[in-house]
Amino acid sequence: MRDEVTREILAVAGTHLAQEGAAALSLRSIARELGMAPSALYRYFDGRDALLSALIVAAYTSLADEVELAADVAQAGTGTVGAQWSAAPLAMRSWALARPHEWGLIFGSPVPGYRAPEETIVPYTRLVAALLRPVVVAHRSGRLTAEPDNASAAMAAAVAPVRDTLMPDTPTAIVLRALRAWSTIIGVISLELFGHWRQAVLDPALFFTETVRALGDQIGLPR
Amino acid sequence: MRDEVTREILAVAGTHLAQEGAAALSLRSIARELGMAPSALYRYFDGRDALLSALIVAAYTSLADEVELAADVAQAGTGTVGAQWSAAPLAMRSWALARPHEWGLIFGSPVPGYRAPEETIVPYTRLVAALLRPVVVAHRSGRLTAEPDNASAAMAAAVAPVRDTLMPDTPTAIVLRALRAWSTIIGVISLELFGHWRQAVLDPALFFTETVRALGDQIGLPR
DNA sequence: GTCTATAAATCGATAGAC
DNA sequence: GTCTATCGATTTATAGAC
Numbered sequence: 001m002r003d004e005v006t007r008e009i010l011a012v013a014g015t016h017l018a019q020e021g022a023a024a025l026s027l028r029s030i031a032r033e034l035g036m037a038p039s040a041l042y043r044y045f046d047g048r049d050a051l052l053s054a055l056i057v058a059a060y061t062s063l064a065d066e067v068e069l070a071a072d073v074a075q076a077g078t079g080t081v082g083a084q085w086s087a088a089p090l091a092m093r094s095w096a097l098a099r100p101h102e103w104g105l106i107f108g109s110p111v112p113g114y115r116a117p118e119e120t121i122v123p124y125t126r127l128v129a130a131l132l133r134p135v136v137v138a139h140r141s142g143r144l145t146a147e148p149d150n151a152s153a154a155m156a157a158a159v160a161p162v163r164d165t166l167m168p169d170t171p172t173a174i175v176l177r178a179l180r181a182w183s184t185i186i187g188v189i190s191l192e193l194f195g196h197w198r199q200a201v202l203d204p205a206l207f208f209t210e211t212v213r214a215l216g217d218q219i220g221l222p223r
Numbered sequence: 224m225r226d227e228v229t230r231e232i233l234a235v236a237g238t239h240l241a242q243e244g245a246a247a248l249s250l251r252s253i254a255r256e257l258g259m260a261p262s263a264l265y266r267y268f269d270g271r272d273a274l275l276s277a278l279i280v281a282a283y284t285s286l287a288d289e290v291e292l293a294a295d296v297a298q299a300g301t302g303t304v305g306a307q308w309s310a311a312p313l314a315m316r317s318w319a320l321a322r323p324h325e326w327g328l329i330f331g332s333p334v335p336g337y338r339a340p341e342e343t344i345v346p347y348t349r350l351v352a353a354l355l356r357p358v359v360v361a362h363r364s365g366r367l368t369a370e371p372d373n374a375s376a377a378m379a380a381a382v383a384p385v386r387d388t389l390m391p392d393t394p395t396a397i398v399l400r401a402l403r404a405w406s407t408i409i410g411v412i413s414l415e416l417f418g419h420w421r422q423a424v425l426d427p428a429l430f431f432t433e434t435v436r437a438l439g440d441q442i443g444l445p446r
Numbered sequence: 447g448t449c450t451a452t453a454a455a456t457c458g459a460t461a462g463a464c
Numbered sequence: 465g466t467c468t469a470t471c472g473a474t475t476t477a478t479a480g481a482c
Binding site for chain 1: 243244245246247324327328330331332333334335336339344347377378380381382383384385399400402403405406407408409410411413414417418419422423424425426429430433434437441
Binding site: 260 | 450
């Protein structure tokens with residue numbers, strides 16, 4: 001019963017978020033729409049910030065779930081490596097287009113005066129891991145186009161956390177290309193979503209798929 | 224005299240923006256700090272939204288000015304093409320680090336219930352033009368590594384506005400690489416600024432310069 | 447062009463009855 | 465666990481004197 005009400009609150013909060021943005025989220029308006037007293041919400045969430053935290057965690061988890069699922073399906077299938085590589089980015093973009101405000105919550109400007117909760121680390125790691133998995137797999141099986149790894153020791157140290165947690169035993173050059181691809185994907189989706197393609201790219205979907213393909217090539221994945 | 228007060232208002236609004244974010248911007252608090260009555264501000268700006276518009280335009284203009292200047296200096300100098308290519312991205316990152324909230328105003332989540340003013344188009348175009356100029360120059364002088372342009376007609380049409388306004392007579396393949404580089408730069412800076420490098424990239428400055436260098440290589444610029 | 451005063455709202459959070 | 469009532473604060477915007 002309690003979980004049911006909690007879910008209802010989160011659902012309404014989600015629609016408010018989608019309509020007015022994170023900064024405008026208010027406990028009172030949510031209570032109003034639910035036909036509850038504002039004070040009643042405090043039995044479910046410690047306050048506005050706690051509710052916002054729950055929404056952020058839910059957004060991270062939803063995105064990670066969807067991308068992970070798409071990546072799993074692609075990897076289990078009979079598609080090419082290129083198709084496996086594309087699955088996660090395409091799922092990310094679909095999710096973002098369906099939930100622009102939640103994308104903004106994760107990858108947009110931080111909400112002023114608010115610190116992101118620690119619980120986002122796990123779904124965020126799952127997300128990046130799902131995207132990078134085809135790269136790690138290809139490298140392990142020796143199907144990744146080799147290239148001399150002339151990265152400096154400082155550069156290797158700078159990205160050590162990524163290598164250690166997501167890409168064990170991977171040369172720094174490949175880790176760098178992977179991080180670059182990650183940045184490009186986030187950049188392209190954000191630019192589209194936040195309205196910067198308006199007078200520049202007339203077919204964002206086509207540009208995105210082409211970008212993802214090119215990123216696969218740059219990383220050295222076979223098609 | 225009137226311009227002087229207008230500038231003062233914008234200056235105070237800027238510091239408030241930097242401290243509390245765009246959504247928390249209020250006319251009253253600005254008036255309080257200036258020692259004016261809140262109603263007096265209406266003689267200078269039509270209301271909160273007009274003030275926010277002015278701030279957004281100012282941010283775009285400031286960024287475009289700084290990046291254009293850096294690009295001009297680099298092009299006038301005796302540096303390599305690689306140095307000319309790096310100038311604009313490095314200036315962008317410096318500007319962003321110095322003014323994180325203004326970066327968020329331009330490239331972060333849109334302010335809810337608010338539409339960006341049309342006056343941003345000009346500085347935005349200047350900004351992208353400054354960044355892409357080394358590519359255009361290198362291509363014109365035949366110093367860009369050639370590559371078969373196997374882009375589809377649909378792809379060529381999708382990026383036609385960019386080619387027409389910023390990269391005349393440039394093959395689609397190069398326009399695509401340039402737009403990809405633009406997306407990567409925005410993505411890397413945003414990821415750093417919005418806190419996503421926290422547990423991943425330990426030396427963002429080093430990673431950024433390396434990224435910019437790699438982007439130059441991908442575009443086919445000589446070093 | 448600046449002020450005082452005020453209207454009409456919003457909000458988060460808490461106390462205490464039931 | 466939900467309610468009423470309330471405190472104390474915020475805000476945008478406008479009317480009208482000077």
